[in-house]
Amino acid sequence: MPADSQNPEMSVSDLLLYTGCPRQVYFVSRGFELIPEMSTSRIERMLLKELALTYSEILNKCSLNADSLHCELEAALTQAQRDLPLLFPGEFASSGKDILVEGAARARAQIPEITANLLKAAEEYGKDALLAALTPVKTEPLLSSGKLNLKGVPSKLVRFEGALVPSVIRPGSCPIQGVWASDRLHAAAFVLLLEAESGEEVPFAFVEYAAFGLVRKVIIRSTDRREVLKICRRVEKIKAGFMPERKEGKLCKQCNFLEPCGSGSSLMSKFF
Ligand code: SF4
Structure with missing residues (x-):
């Protein structure tokens, strides 16, 4: 907690958690662990994020044709597959090799589309502009503000048209245009x-x-800034002890907190 604040410090991940389910913020702030299950799709997303961190290096060194770009992306993915258990040893401690191989196969299946879209962007905007948007000035820097009582780690900071701006790598689905509302809030x-x-x-x-x-x-x-500040205030209140109403939703099925959350007040009182 910052010295000048009476409230527990928030992180950007708390805000994202809130948009999924406000009650999850409550449980996490009370010491419950939100451990997403290790699965092939999670490994696929982790590998795709690692791969995205190599785009600028690859585009810098290889000629802009589909074969060479595809080949470099394949090699970078193979390297990411080797590195992933070293980068996240805790997460891989209890998962077998098969799940990593399957996740990598799923990530590899995306390479033709990644290749095509990177080439298209280089043609449309120019290689220099694309490189400026992709090249990290800093990778995963910690940003914090005592005034906002908030901290967070963007995927990278890039310099584009003279401005230093954050960039968020999202490994999930992509809207046809623009960005998802949760990604807008994140950014x-x-x-x-x-x-x-x-x-x-x-x-x-x-x-x-x-x-x-x-x-x-x-x-x-x-409006985006207002939304961030509004959610910050709500998260702050939850972290200070306010328990939001339970709202049954699609997240509940796979939620780690289903038991304490779904129980009556007698079991809740055992925990809190
Ligand atoms: S069980 Fe549902 S309502 Fe309760 S914390 Fe999990 S997602 Fe939220």
Whole structure:
């Protein structure tokens, strides 16, 4: 907790958790662990994120044709597959090799689409502009603001058209245009944090859809900032002890907190 704050510090991941289910924020803040189950689709997403971190290096060194780009992406994915258990040893401690191989096969199946979209973007915007949008000035920097009582780690900071802006790598599905509302909120939270650190206005951010090789620019408006601040206040209240109403939803089926959350007040009182 920052010295000048009476409230528990929030992280951008708390805000995202809130948009999924406010009650999950409550359980996590009370020490319950939110451990997403290790699955082939989770490994696929982790590998695609690692692969996305190599796009700029690959585009820098290889000629812009489909065969060489595909080949470099394949090699980078093979390397990411080797590195992943070293990067996340705790997460891989109890999962077998098969799940990694299956996850890598799923990630590999995306390479033709990633190749095609990167080439298309290089043609449409120019290689230099694409490289500027993809090349990290810093990878996974910690941003924090005592004033916002918020901290967070964007995937990277990039310099584009003279501005230092955050970029968020998302390994899931991609909308036909623009970005998903949750990705907009994610990007806006990092913009507010970066502005708090730099003291300069940050007008936009990037969201990279790693499974597709697509990078989307997001203009951050006052409505996005208002939404971040509104959720910050709600999360702050929950972390200070307020338990939100239980709202049955599709997340409940796979939620780690189903038992304490779904139980009556007698079991809840055992925990809290
Ligand atoms: S069981 Fe459902 S309502 Fe309860 S914390 Fe989990 S997702 Fe939220």
